[in-house]
Amino acid sequence: MKALRFHAAKDLRIEDVADPPQPGPGEVLVENRFCGICGTDLHEYAYGPIFVPKEPHPFTGAHGPQILGHEFGGVVRSVGEGVSHVKPGDRVSIQPLIMPRQGDYYADRGLFHLSSDLALAGLSWHSGGMAQAALLNDYNVQLIPDELSDREAALIEPAAVAVYACDRGGVTAGNSVLVTGAGPIGILAAMAARAAGASQLFISDLNDTRLHLAKEVLGEVRTINPKSERVGDVVRSETEGGVGCDVAIECVGNEHALKNGVDAVRKQGVVVQTGLHPGESPLKWFDVTFKDIDIRGSWAYPTHYWPRVARLIASGQIPASKIVTKLVSLTEAVSEGFDQLLDPAGKHLKILIDLSR
Incomplete structure (x- = not known):
């Protein structure tokens, strides 16, 4: 079968690889339909x-070379015993x-996503979504409702990240929320915050094209470019009492x-760190203490989120499908997918690979 495999930085190859074997006990063979290109893949x-x-x-x-892709869905081809x-x-x-699944401190408490031995399909498993088929454990394969499209099946994973971030922030009805x-x-x-009841949304980014897309997708949202406006000043000036937002969710890893989130959130507000930071990030810890705020990490998602999301x-x-701006075939995935998403002036949000093309 055809697969997109990571060999090294700037070295992705479309290769012919062996088809996955027939599933053994507790395994499922899936014919992949759509796979998203994630920031982690980039x-x-x-x-x-x-x-x-x-x-x-x-x-x-x-270990490498590795078939990439962890945002995906498809059709069950065959199942193993049990x-x-x-x-x-x-x-x-x-x-x-x-x-x-057991014998691990966190697994024994149902916190599977916090296991120190955690692996991911498409990063540290023999199969991934950027191939024509994948062999998976039964617990990795989740039935979807009839109302959900094949494209949307590939969007549950990133949406689960977003829903968990809002849960970690305690977003609730009437909240004001900043997303960086x-x-x-x-x-x-931002969609998940609105679904949780947030009544006021702010979103910041240095890319005006993405801010325009965010406005198109989200509708009523205050967009902020930190190059031209101070994020905290804007949020305070447009929130009740001029105190700042209830929750700030950092989705950049910057x-x-x-810092903008810490500045913009009100006293006793919550800052949720979702983006992965590559290094140390100094904060004004006096403000953290003086404002009596919480800073919380948000890693992946609990595995039981799939039906809810x-x-x-x-x-x-x-409405997750609104973030999809392009479909590409597997053979086009590098030049028309990865390279375009890495363009700082790029015009795309989410690019899906259509494995049927």
Whole structure:
């Protein structure tokens, strides 16, 4: 079968690889339909290996070259012994986190996403979404409702990141929320905040094109470019009492965006760090203490989120498909997908690979 494999930074190759074997006990073979190109995939392409193991992964044994893609869905082709929740022909979305199911401190408490042995399909597993098929554990394969399209099945994973960020921030009805970063996760976080009841949305980004796209997708949202406006000043001037927003969600992994969140949030507000920072990010810790605020990390998502997020998308409460700006074939994925998304002046948000093309 055809697959897109990561070999090294700036070295992605479309290759003929062996078809996955027939599923064993507790396994499911999926014919992939659509796969999203994630920011994590872009970082691997530009600077990797980062999450792709150089040595065999301690739990899965996987290492490079690696089939990429962890935002994907498809159709069940066959199932192994003991699998009863899906059957051949079922349309599914892939929850890509792979980890010990027991005997691990966090797994034993249902916090699978926090396992120290965590692996991901498409980064540290033998299969990934940027191929014609993938062999997965039964718990990775989630049935989707009829109302959900095949494209939307590939958007549950990034939407789950956004929903969890809002949950970590405690976003609730009537809140004002600032999202820093108008990329796919940032816009999905704004959608998730609105679905949770937020009544006032702000979103900041240095890219005016992305801010324009955010306005088109989200409708009533205050866009802010930090190059021309001070984020905190804008948020304070437009929130009740001039105190700032209730919750700030950082979706960039940039120290200036984090500082803007700390500045913009009101006293006793919450800052949620979702973007992955490459290094240390100094803050004004006096402000953290003086404002009595919480700063919380948000890593991935609990694995049981899939049905909830699927319902939010299928119902239209999170219109995730609006972030998709382009479809490409697997053979076009590098030049028309990865390279375009890495263009600082790029015009795209989310690019999906159509594995049927």
